[in-house]
Amino acid sequence: MSTNSILELALLGLLRQKPQSGYDLRKTFATTAMRHFSDSPGSIYPALRRLEARDWIAAEPQAGNDSENRRGRQVFHLTAAGTAVLVEWLGRPVTREDILWRMPEMMLRFAFMDTNVPRSTAIRFLGEFEQALGAYVAELRIDLDRMSSKMSINTGLLAFQSGIEGFEAQLSWARHARASLAEEAR
Amino acid sequence: MSTNSILELALLGLLRQKPQSGYDLRKTFATTAMRHFSDSPGSIYPALRRLEARDWIAAEPQAGNDSENRRGRQVFHLTAAGTAVLVEWLGRPVTREDILWRMPEMMLRFAFMDTNVPRSTAIRFLGEFEQALGAYVAELRIDLDRMSSKMSINTGLLAFQSGIEGFEAQLSWARHARASLAEEAR
DNA sequence: GTGCACATGTAATGTGTTACATGATTAT
DNA sequence: ATAATCATGTAACACATTACATGTGCAC
Numbered sequence: 001m002s003t004n005s006i007l008e009l010a011l012l013g014l015l016r017q018k019p020q021s022g023y024d025l026r027k028t029f030a031t032t033a034m035r036h037f038s039d040s041p042g043s044i045y046p047a048l049r050r051l052e053a054r055d056w057i058a059a060e061p062q063a064g065n066d067s068e069n070r071r072g073r074q075v076f077h078l079t080a081a082g083t084a085v086l087v088e089w090l091g092r093p094v095t096r097e098d099i100l101w102r103m104p105e106m107m108l109r110f111a112f113m114d115t116n117v118p119r120s121t122a123i124r125f126l127g128e129f130e131q132a133l134g135a136y137v138a139e140l141r142i143d144l145d146r147m148s149s150k151m152s153i154n155t156g157l158l159a160f161q162s163g164i165e166g167f168e169a170q171l172s173w174a175r176h177a178r179a180s181l182a183e184e185a186r
Numbered sequence: 187m188s189t190n191s192i193l194e195l196a197l198l199g200l201l202r203q204k205p206q207s208g209y210d211l212r213k214t215f216a217t218t219a220m221r222h223f224s225d226s227p228g229s230i231y232p233a234l235r236r237l238e239a240r241d242w243i244a245a246e247p248q249a250g251n252d253s254e255n256r257r258g259r260q261v262f263h264l265t266a267a268g269t270a271v272l273v274e275w276l277g278r279p280v281t282r283e284d285i286l287w288r289m290p291e292m293m294l295r296f297a298f299m300d301t302n303v304p305r306s307t308a309i310r311f312l313g314e315f316e317q318a319l320g321a322y323v324a325e326l327r328i329d330l331d332r333m334s335s336k337m338s339i340n341t342g343l344l345a346f347q348s349g350i351e352g353f354e355a356q357l358s359w360a361r362h363a364r365a366s367l368a369e370e371a372r
Numbered sequence: 373g374t375g376c377a378c379a380t381g382t383a384a385t386g387t388g389t390t391a392c393a394t395g396a397t398t399a400t
Numbered sequence: 401a402t403a404a405t406c407a408t409g410t411a412a413c414a415c416a417t418t419a420c421a422t423g424t425g426c427a428c
Contacts, residue, residue: 023379033329033346043416111345122341143219155308159297160219162359169355173348184339209407229388258396
């Protein structure tokens with residue numbers, strides 16, 4: 001339940017928006033803002049099979065699809081169970097581990113919140129996100145100070161700075177996004 | 187040659203700095219700025235074995251280590267071949283694919299350039315990095331404009347913005363880093 | 373009826389994670 | 401000698417990538 005690959009979650013989110021085929025999903029990954037996902041058939045079709053086996057998605061009934069023949073276009077849609085899994089995921093709290101290890105998944109989560117959970121959930125998410133991220137950035141700044149006092153300028157230090165600045169950009173984005181959602185909800 | 191996992195590259199870079207054991211490397215991953223690497227034995231020891239099998243690293247000869255007994259502390263160091271692989275990697279050009287798919291590897295590369303390649307190589311790297319990243323950000327901005335004209339404010343759009351802002355922070359870091367290295371080289 | 377794009381399947385390979393097991397070293 | 405810590409090994413599992421294979425439907 002808590003161990004879905006980010007690809008599986010992306011598929012659930014996309015199928016929630018609109019029932020579609022594996023091929024459609026591949027085209028989405030190949031051509032849209034979700035291009036950071038691989039569009040290789042070797043990842044997507046097996047992932048769809050896994051989701052189907054858990055009864056989180058189902059193929060639209062098709063003529064001549066009575067037995068084992070799975071060739072030809074198959075349109076998948078979310079089941080009630082699949083929707084529940086998606087919504088549960090969207091509503092989870094943000095942990096330090098999420099910041100450290102699962103940043104892409106956090107952004108995917110936020111992206112899918114749009115019409116699937118109330119605005120208040122998205123706003124709460126951003127608050128927790130800012131909290132956890134701010135604490136982590138503070139830690140990193142301490143590390144940086146410790147490092148820079150011990151060594152002259154070098155590429156390792158610069159690379160570390162790049163990481164910190166990336167997190168800071170994310171933090172500043174979150175604050176802006178939260179203000180923007182709060183404003184809209186007025 | 188061009189298909190090393192980022193973990194293997196991290197191990198090569200760290201062993202270049204100082205011969206050390208798998209346990210030492212694990213502690214580095216667990217406690218330093220490289221904490222984005224897993225410190226699990228199940229990843230590190232097999233990776234060291236792979237590098238050893240390719241003769242890129244070698245274990246320091248040890249008393250009683252004559253045959254198959256591999257228990258006890260083993261200190262690894264880079265071989266000449268391993269150093270060559272590391273240096274070749276450090277000197278590679280930056281591609282669009284690197285920006286899209288291998289950003290963490292790019293930062294690792296830059297971090298390890300420090301004493302292993304001339305400053306001019308690091309400066310060239312940053313130039314190519316800025317070039318490729320700038321072009322990609324421009325693409326993303328076009329996508330964003332297309333998206334935002336078609337839809338009202340929503341979390342998907344905001345998430346996409348977050349990605350763009352992350353890349354922009356990276357770009358601005360690169361410009362600063364390049365200036366800083368050029369200044370130092372004066 | 374042949375060719376091409378659409379649509380899905382899958383085997384081989386490599387690697388990472390988790391969880392557990394085991395040997396070595398040191399302090400008490 | 402016993403416990404704790406150091407240090408490495410490994411089996412089971414899941415997943416992604418690549419490359420190839422196969423079927424489907426339409427245009428010409």
